[in-house]
Structures are given as structure tokens and as C-alpha cells.
Amino acid sequence: MGAAPPNIVFILSDDLAWSDLACYGHPYHHTPNLDRLASQGMRFTQAYAPAPICSASRAAILTGKTPARLNFEFVTKDKPGGQNLKQPLESPPYTLNLPLKETTLAEVLAPAGYATGFYGKWHVSQHHNGYLGWSPTHGPLQQGFAEGTGEFGSHPYGYKAQPELKNTPAADGTFPEDALTDAALDYLKKHRDERFFLYLSQYFVHDPVHSRCQWLIEKYRAKLPPGSLDIRASYAAMVETLDRLVGRVLDELDALKLADNTLVVFMSDNGGHPNYTANTPLRGSKWNLYEGGIRVPFIVRWPGHTPAGTVCNEPVHGCDLLPTFAELASAQTGAVDGVSIASLLRDPASKLPERPxxxxxxxxxxxxxxxxxxxxxxxxxxxxxxxxxxxxxxxxxxxxxxxxxxxxxxxxxxxxxxxxxxxxxxxxxxxxxxxxxxxxxxxxxxxxxxxxxxxx
Ligand SMILES: [Ca+2]
Structure with missing residues (x-):
């Protein structure tokens, strides 16, 4: 290629279903920013999360290794233990921390000259000071990222710290301020003259399902199919809020004139939550290995390299990100379970070697x-x-x-x-x-x- 390696912005959403975005066929969710990203890049129809659940999927994305190999197949907890359900089988003990000896995306990209930042939900370490609190021994800063914050932003997780927000609706037509996205935008500004890797791990649209955008809830109530659970309106408001937050990042890349030299990847960590969304036409949901649990939205924009408005039907996997980023960055990796999909990014009709x-x-x-x-x-x-x-x-x-x-x-x-x-x-x-x-x-x-x- 000869060109300098691109900046990399990886945006991971939480529990967003394969069929939740308008560009993936959702009948009434309004997701103009992610739809624009797809129209400017490539949309994958058969992209897979490494696991049907948060922590395991995230550990695999970070390392390029499958949860089976990492022995990291479930969610992290606040203390060691295991399931005690009196069922025919006994599950392995909980995994609390991704071992420090594993090589993460940041540890691959930093030696290749990338500034590295992690913003948002980590969830591959033992909970510290509450659910999802970053571990001081196994958090992003111990796993190769140079800076970042676990700020909850406008997600309802933040209501515990600021309960007054819960019942403070945003003005009609507006979205709540989001400190997490603000911090990510500050990161972009700070590193605009360097080569950077920004991992923005959004808490949306994981439950608790709640929105301060009453105007959005009302809008979606009017669109729900007859007989729907009312909570689907709040869920839809969260999806549109996520879209808005992604849009702010894309706008900032434009404003900083970085978009042309930045690879943007958007995906979800697992399938949609069955209580709040339909994974239709797929069977199953978060927590199981039917397609609804593991097939996720996956959109890539890489101006000048990835043809705009294209669709790729080749199966790809979250473990492919590490070898792909490494190839684009001319960085070294050890043995991983994924493969580079750089060829697909340049030509959606190309094929990967057949692999299980x-x-x-x-x-x-x-x-x-x-x-x-x-x-x-x-x-x-x-x-x-x-x-x-x-x-x-x-x-x-x-x-x-x-x-x-x-x-x-x-x-x-x-x-x-x-x-x-x-x-x-x-x-x-x-x-x-x-x-x-x-x-x-x-x-x-x-x-x-x-x-x-x-x-x-
Ligand atoms: Ca999740």
C-alpha cells in the first residue's frame, strides 16, 4: 500500500442487536449516523461476536483469542466463585480477570507508534468499587492503554451516582450531555497530530432500559407495533441516543480533518437482550449461541481504501480485529484465533480462506x-x-x-x-x-x- 497506517477508532456498543439499526433493516429505529457510516463504508451482514455475553466477548476482541482458549466464557464478578444452580452439570469457576500476560490490542498497536486510549466499559476484570468499576490491577491502564476513563456518561448506570438525573428529562429535541463521549472527543483533539487508537466502549444499549429523552419515548410509543411492551419505546430511545453519540465522534473526526486517515469500526459485543428487542429474523438472543446471540452489526469506514456503500456477506469474527489492525499498522502479533480481514475491507467480494x-x-x-x-x-x-x-x-x-x-x-x-x-x-x-x-x-x-x- 505504501500509505501511512491509519488512525483507528473502534466503537463497541453493548447488547445492540444485529437487527436494531435502520441500515440493518429495523422498521422504526432512527439511526441516521450509523446509517451514514455504513453508506460511507462497508456493512457486514455476517459478523460475529466471539461470545453471547459481555465479558467473554470483550476479552476475545482485546486479544484475538477465542473465549474457549482464554478460559473466559462468562461475565466477571466482584469475587471468586461459581454457579450453584443444582442442575445436571456444574459450570467452571468464574473468571475474574483477563490475565496480564495476554497481549491486548493496545499492546499490539503501541509499539507500532500508536497513542492508545480506552474510554467506557471494560468488564474484563474483577469489579472494583461497584459493578463495572475498573480494576486497579487488571484495568485498561494495566493492559496496555496509556489513558482513558470509565465514566458512565449519560447511560442510566450513572443514575446511582446522580439520582437526580433520573427524572430530569432532556428538553424536547435534545439529548443529555454525555461525559464519556466528551472525554473521547477530548482524546481525539489531544492526539490529532499523532497516530492514535481510540477504543470507545459505550454502555448503551445495555439495561437498565431508561431514557431521559421523554420526547423520544413518545415518538417511539407511536411507532411500536400494536401490543408491544411499552419498554420497547425506551429501548428505542436508547438506540437513537447511542446513534447520536456515535454521530458526535464522526462529526469530531470531520471537524479535526481526521476522517480521511481514520479507520472507524463499529460493532456490538453480543446479540440483543430478549426482554427489550427482537433479534428477528434471527433465532435466540444474548446468552445463547443461536444467531441472535452472536451475530452483530459490524460497520467499517476507511476512506480511500474501503469502497463506500458496500455490503460484505463473508463471515467475520471479533477475534479478527486484532490481526486486522496489526496488518494495517504493520505491527507484530503472536498466535491468535482470528485472521486479518484487510482484504475484505478493500474488496467486499474477496473471500477469506474457509475456516471454522x-x-x-x-x-x-x-x-x-x-x-x-x-x-x-x-x-x-x-x-x-x-x-x-x-x-x-x-x-x-x-x-x-x-x-x-x-x-x-x-x-x-x-x-x-x-x-x-x-x-x-x-x-x-x-x-x-x-x-x-x-x-x-x-x-x-x-x-x-x-x-x-x-x-x-
Ligand atoms: Ca453486552
Missing amino acids: LLWHFPYYHPEKGFAKAPSHIGTSDFVTSQTRPHSALRLGRHKLLHFDEDDRDELYDLEADPGEAANLSTSRPELTAQLRERLFSMLKACGARFATPSKP
């Missing part, structure tokens, strides 16, 4: 009220169903899900059946056996932990 994609979730969910949760995981459930220890493998158009308790497989043809409605495991026994063997050999090769039979 792996997911591993040896846990139960929900941890409270498990017995009362519905056992079936469907499409647009609007309720949290039971998740039991399971793993999945995608190879080409096929995806195998393996459920540990009853040693049961499901096989889907994602090309013909993206909603995973027709289980082919009985009609395609040879392919099922083949993928199952592949799944277990991969899990074994990466030293995966498994749920084990519970003691009587």
Missing part, C-alpha cells in the same frame, strides 16, 4: 430464576429463556450446536435457514458427526473448560 468459527458457553443462565424461565429459545421471545451449557461451530454455510447435558446436536443450514428453524441433524447424520468431531477437536486443542456432572 467456534463458540463455547459452559454455563447456565439466568443465574436467578432459572427454574421459572421458559426452556425453549425461539425468535422474538420477549422473555429470557434458559441457556444450558452448549457450544457451536460454523463451517461454510452450516452451523452445529452441541448441548452438553443431553449430548445432543442441532445442525442448521444458515444460507437456506438463517432463522435456525429446521434442525438437520437427523437428515444429515454424516455432516453432523463430522462437525461435531471438528468442534470437540478444536475445543480440546485450545484447552477449553467444560461443565462437568454435578455431584449428587
Whole structure:
């Protein structure tokens, strides 16, 4: 290429569903800024989160290694322990911290000359001073980032510190001030003359679902399909607020005249929360390995390199970010599970070598009220169903899900059946056996932990 490596702005949203953005087909969410990003860049239709849950996905994105290899498959907690649900299997103990010996995105890019900043939700360390508080031993600043803040911004998480805000509506047509985005914009201004990597980890649209934009709630109430849960209006307001916050970053890149030399990547850490949004047409949601839990929005803008307004249908994965950024930065990496997708960024019709994609979730969910949760995981459930220890493998158009308790497989043809409605495991026994063997050999090769039979 010959050109200097680009600045990198990576914006990660929390729990945003694959189908939540207008540019991904949502019928009434208004997301003009992310739609603009897609129209100026490339939108991926088959991008995957490494896990159906926050911490595991984030650890994998940071390291390029799958949660099965990291032995980091669930959410971090405030203290060591494990699940005690009296189910047939016992899940592995909780993982609290991403080990310092792992090489993160910042530790790859900094030696290649990048200033590095991390802003927002970390969630790959033991909670410190409250839920999501950065660990002083395993936080971003200990994992290679030079500066940053965990400020909650305008997210409802911040109401605990400022309860008066909760019932203070924003003026009609306006959004609340957002200190997290402000800090990220300050970072851009400060480093505009350097090469930088900004990791902006937004708390939106994770619950608690609440918005100070009453005008948006009213707007969306009028748009909800008849019979919808009212909370979907507040959720929609949060989606539009997220879009607005991303728009502020894009506007700042324009104002600083940095947009042309900045790669912007936007994605979500896992699928949508089943109580608040529909992952339709995909089955499942956050917490399970059906497509709704792991397929996420993924948009890349790289002016002069990525053709504008393009769509790429090649399957890509959160573990691909580290090798991709490394390639663009001419940086060195160790062994990782992802591959560089730089070729796709230049040509959406190019193909990656065929590779199996792996997911591993040896846990139960929900941890409270498990017995009362519905056992079936469907499409647009609007309720949290039971998740039991399971793993999945995608190879080409096929995806195998393996459920540990009853040693049961499901096989889907994602090309013909993206909603995973027709289980082919009985009609395609040879392919099922083949993928199952592949799944277990991969899990074994990466030293995966498994749920084990519970003691009587
Ligand atoms: Ca999440």
C-alpha cells in the first residue's frame, strides 16, 4: 500500500442487536449516523461476536483469542466463585480477570507508534468499587492503554451516582450531555497530530432500559407495533441516543480533518437482550449461541481504501480485529484465533480462506430464576429463556450446536435457514458427526473448560 497506517477508532456498543439499526433493516429505529457510516463504508451482514455475553466477548476482541482458549466464557464478578444452580452439570469457576500476560490490542498497536486510549466499559476484570468499576490491577491502564476513563456518561448506570438525573428529562429535541463521549472527543483533539487508537466502549444499549429523552419515548410509543411492551419505546430511545453519540465522534473526526486517515469500526459485543428487542429474523438472543446471540452489526469506514456503500456477506469474527489492525499498522502479533480481514475491507467480494468459527458457553443462565424461565429459545421471545451449557461451530454455510447435558446436536443450514428453524441433524447424520468431531477437536486443542456432572 505504501500509505501511512491509519488512525483507528473502534466503537463497541453493548447488547445492540444485529437487527436494531435502520441500515440493518429495523422498521422504526432512527439511526441516521450509523446509517451514514455504513453508506460511507462497508456493512457486514455476517459478523460475529466471539461470545453471547459481555465479558467473554470483550476479552476475545482485546486479544484475538477465542473465549474457549482464554478460559473466559462468562461475565466477571466482584469475587471468586461459581454457579450453584443444582442442575445436571456444574459450570467452571468464574473468571475474574483477563490475565496480564495476554497481549491486548493496545499492546499490539503501541509499539507500532500508536497513542492508545480506552474510554467506557471494560468488564474484563474483577469489579472494583461497584459493578463495572475498573480494576486497579487488571484495568485498561494495566493492559496496555496509556489513558482513558470509565465514566458512565449519560447511560442510566450513572443514575446511582446522580439520582437526580433520573427524572430530569432532556428538553424536547435534545439529548443529555454525555461525559464519556466528551472525554473521547477530548482524546481525539489531544492526539490529532499523532497516530492514535481510540477504543470507545459505550454502555448503551445495555439495561437498565431508561431514557431521559421523554420526547423520544413518545415518538417511539407511536411507532411500536400494536401490543408491544411499552419498554420497547425506551429501548428505542436508547438506540437513537447511542446513534447520536456515535454521530458526535464522526462529526469530531470531520471537524479535526481526521476522517480521511481514520479507520472507524463499529460493532456490538453480543446479540440483543430478549426482554427489550427482537433479534428477528434471527433465532435466540444474548446468552445463547443461536444467531441472535452472536451475530452483530459490524460497520467499517476507511476512506480511500474501503469502497463506500458496500455490503460484505463473508463471515467475520471479533477475534479478527486484532490481526486486522496489526496488518494495517504493520505491527507484530503472536498466535491468535482470528485472521486479518484487510482484504475484505478493500474488496467486499474477496473471500477469506474457509475456516471454522467456534463458540463455547459452559454455563447456565439466568443465574436467578432459572427454574421459572421458559426452556425453549425461539425468535422474538420477549422473555429470557434458559441457556444450558452448549457450544457451536460454523463451517461454510452450516452451523452445529452441541448441548452438553443431553449430548445432543442441532445442525442448521444458515444460507437456506438463517432463522435456525429446521434442525438437520437427523437428515444429515454424516455432516453432523463430522462437525461435531471438528468442534470437540478444536475445543480440546485450545484447552477449553467444560461443565462437568454435578455431584449428587
Ligand atoms: Ca453486552
